[in-house]
Amino acid sequence: MENKAVWDILGKITDLPTLPSVYFKVDKLLKDKQASIENVARIIEIDPAMSSSILRLVNSAFYGLSSKSSSIPHAIMIIGFNAVKNAIVSVSILDTLHIKDRYLNFNISDFWRHSVSVAVLSRQLAEKSRLVAPEDAFMAGLLHDIGKIIMLKYFKEDFGRVWKTMQETRCTFYDAEQENASIDHVQIGAYLARKWELPDHIVEAIAGHHYYMTSEASTGLVECVMLANALSNSGYQIHPDDYVFEGHIEKAVTPLLADTQSWLPQAIAEIDAAYEFFLEGKSPGT
Numbered sequence: 001m002e003n004k005a006v007w008d009i010l011g012k013i014t015d016l017p018t019l020p021s022v023y024f025k026v027d028k029l030l031k032d033k034q035a036s037i038e039n040v041a042r043i044i045e046i047d048p049a050m051s052s053s054i055l056r057l058v059n060s061a062f063y064g065l066s067s068k069s070s071s072i073p074h075a076i077m078i079i080g081f082n083a084v085k086n087a088i089v090s091v092s093i094l095d096t097l098h099i100k101d102r103y104l105n106f107n108i109s110d111f112w113r114h115s116v117s118v119a120v121l122s123r124q125l126a127e128k129s130r131l132v133a134p135e136d137a138f139m140a141g142l143l144h145d146i147g148k149i150i151m152l153k154y155f156k157e158d159f160g161r162v163w164k165t166m167q168e169t170r171c172t173f174y175d176a177e178q179e180n181a182s183i184d185h186v187q188i189g190a191y192l193a194r195k196w197e198l199p200d201h202i203v204e205a206i207a208g209h210h211y212y213m214t215s216e217a218s219t220g221l222v223e224c225v226m227l228a229n230a231l232s233n234s235g236y237q238i239h240p241d242d243y244v245f246e247g248h249i250e251k252a253v254t255p256l257l258a259d260t261q262s263w264l265p266q267a268i269a270e271i272d273a274a275y276e277f278f279l280e281g282k283s284p285g286t
């Protein structure tokens, strides 16, 4: 389907998930180079629920910080402005991902686990390859399949056809979408990320996590998310020869794929810790 048609359908949905105004305020301060620990903290602290969620996230096991933060200014000092901005997105989308709708045998817990595992694996790949900011990779990984949830909520018939085809033929969700849906989760996710004014390379990582095209201009984020998704979907079995990368990406990524044993066990432990955090306080329905 042409992008314009996808945009037209999505543009008519009036209650798509939004990011809180605190995100846009912090983003503006950062873009205008006006951010200080004090003024960013002040904006976040206006919302006590947001503040406590951010502190809980920053202090959770998967952030792996040796000292705990008891205040937003301290958290900003430790993890930095960009990571705090991304933390606002991460905690904000929890409600979006937390759907209660029971539909066919779609299991939201499995969806969460996959999203969290791609977030953690993307962050690890970013950290080890030094290609992009690890916190950007975490957020892009967490969001990469958000289009599936939007499809389930707003394009239920399409989702139903895709889900049934997937179960009957054992193909991937993405392959089933191409024949059975008017729209796919990649297009929806990229649309949402753009609407939220997330940085271009995060939009591109969501858009490219299934049909990756190697590019000289790539920052490496799309590669981290695409590979993390492939690792998560294959039970951590992927082969470097299956991918073609531009020189600067290949140099950074191929050694990691050839030696997964040196970093995957730690990443898998982090996935468990991160998943605990995302489940805490939620009672996942299916």
Ligand SMILES: [Fe+2]
Pocket: 144, 145, 174, 185, 209, 210
């Ligand atoms: Fe996907």
Ligand SMILES: [Fe+2]
Pocket: 114, 118, 144, 145, 229
């Ligand atoms: Fe995925």
